[in-house]
Amino acid sequence: MKVKISQRMQKPDFQADFLADILKAAADPSIISFAGGLPNPASFPIEEMEAATQKVLQRDGVRALQYNSAQGYLPLREYICKRYKEKQNIDFSPNEIIITNGSQQALDMFSSVMIDPGDEIMVENPSYLAALQSFHLYDPVVLPIDLNPDGIDCDMLEETLKTHKPQFIYVIPNFQNPTGLTYSDAVREKAAEILRKSDCLVLEDNPYGELRYAGRAGKSFATLLGEQCCELGTFSKIVSPGMRIGWIACKIPEVLEKLLAYKSTMDLHTNIFCQMVLEQYLQDNDLDAHVEKCVEIYKEKAEFMMACMDKYFPEGTTFTRPEGGMFIWVTLPEGVKAVDVQYKAIEKGIAVCAGDPFFETERGVRSMRLNFSNSTNEAMEKGIKILSEVIAEMS
């Protein structure tokens, strides 16, 4: 059968091609994987979900199985607003929230509404690879803004805004993916001040914000910039990724209306069964206590991995020391390419993720992302030791 695939889907997808091999390898249970970003299953509230499901189906089974609205389950949107207010002092109304199939879908929705081919957008350099994939589908000109240890490079941001008119900037200010870095208060204030003078929207992604095990939370751009900032959120990292429940919060009526129209055309609505079960779980359980439990697990994991890296990594290998989240960003010694380490390591049963797919343009970089949330300590020590040998051999 002779078929013509659309131009859109014929474009090379560096991110996807790069990851295909490594993900395949990582699916092998004999592999020790630091490549993914899976929550630790020890944190999953399985019994509580069982109780919540029972309650929902007994009380309101017809609603849980019937069609629902594109915007999402109102009590869940109300819960999200309440939590924004309590945790970050941000005012959103339930009408400003759309429930999505994970925040990944919200990335696509926002891209579809905001990007015409050739439009400029800004991203952190490096940035979340699956966000880059979403954006690329819509053919923007991507302007990467460097990331310093204390957050986005404000000089570069300011310079870029002098000569460009980006539609939006995509940022992950807390425990960034892939670097694990967090913006300082000063950088948040400064970046907001620069952005405030422009028509550039801010798309703030905050999947890991609650997973903080050191330091103190900074202000979100939604607090600093009001309606200029749209927020992405998800329950994937603090409750369950398998349910695919995320959201986008947006205060600009015109954008919100188009997001909702697009969501409706895409898949009518997010599965209401899981929305209702999750909401019941949130009503009946203390999410703060649950998040605290996750944080304890992740803190112990992060500290253990950093201790292993301190112990085994060869001279000249450095890494970020995150205050939360799931990732550590490693910089290899001069002259060592992360892709070479990645391919050598997988031969020895260790999966890591070279930094390349997180960059819009740089290739052959010296950085790689390690995930610490999903390995046993035993596997972690073994994996870091072998990885260290691979790096040492290549230095």
Added chain:
Amino acid sequence: MKVKISQRMQKPDFQADFLADILKAAADPSIISFAGGLPNPASFPIEEMEAATQKVLQRDGVRALQYNSAQGYLPLREYICKRYKEKQNIDFSPNEIIITNGSQQALDMFSSVMIDPGDEIMVENPSYLAALQSFHLYDPVVLPIDLNPDGIDCDMLEETLKTHKPQFIYVIPNFQNPTGLTYSDAVREKAAEILRKSDCLVLEDNPYGELRYAGRAGKSFATLLGEQCCELGTFSKIVSPGMRIGWIACKIPEVLEKLLAYKSTMDLHTNIFCQMVLEQYLQDNDLDAHVEKCVEIYKEKAEFMMACMDKYFPEGTTFTRPEGGMFIWVTLPEGVKAVDVQYKAIEKGIAVCAGDPFFETERGVRSMRLNFSNSTNEAMEKGIKILSEVIAEMS
């Protein structure tokens, strides 16, 4: 805040605009609605879902809450293949199935992979309005092919293929939405013969196929055309729409690969919690018996609505007599526009769906779609009576 919305989302959406008013009105519980396409909640297996959820969470809770693969839960894909074989003698392998958020998402996926701006596609005239919305996002030239009482107009199909090179044709051969019509065996064979000579793919949608209460099933285009036909399917109409579990089945490796890549970029994967619960439900219960129960409900509803229409409709009003599905297609007397009836009826508490948004080009049509699956008999008789008075007044 000054924002620029993408051209894509600024395009007028006739379907959406048309329906906004009526859907808002239909959400009012005091309205008798024949406008939607909701399954009858009496058919929802609520207790069985509770048992299935309990089993899944107790046996495999971590998997139900963790990230999963873009393609979907393998046992569910295996079940779908088994049912294709048993019910329609179609051979699909699990690798040829992708689980989607309802078949609505599969419509978008297929459009994204197949349509470049300006590409031609064919649709039945009239066709499912939310499919038209999906297609329009990708800017095709839509070629409507008339629908006769026995199925698609084969002469028009043949003529169109002489002078055009459509990428695909979208068809709903069983209890079509909106008309309720079903293709005859002769039309299926003839249309397949015509299509076989072309490079035009067939996207066959079959949400209602199992809801047959009279007559006998015809061959699917997947049987007649093999890999030239991609199938859309869903559990929405036979189990639960709220879970958002549908699929696309495709035998062309190049298309399948792109569908999967796009699905992964869109939302990583369909919620695995519901996939696993649904699969457990299907293992532990007799779907045939459940479908039979649905069919009984719908048969009784359809017959009751047709009896009311025979009794009350004024002279000159005709309608299709479907053998299954959820819809009846009404043709109003000469000179009466369906939109006028729609707006007059809603004032009197009755929601109907004028035919206009199901057509690519025709406006001010005399046809309207009535849904019979989701009203009590009492409401149905009252509604049809009032609707008849409205039609009579306008004739």
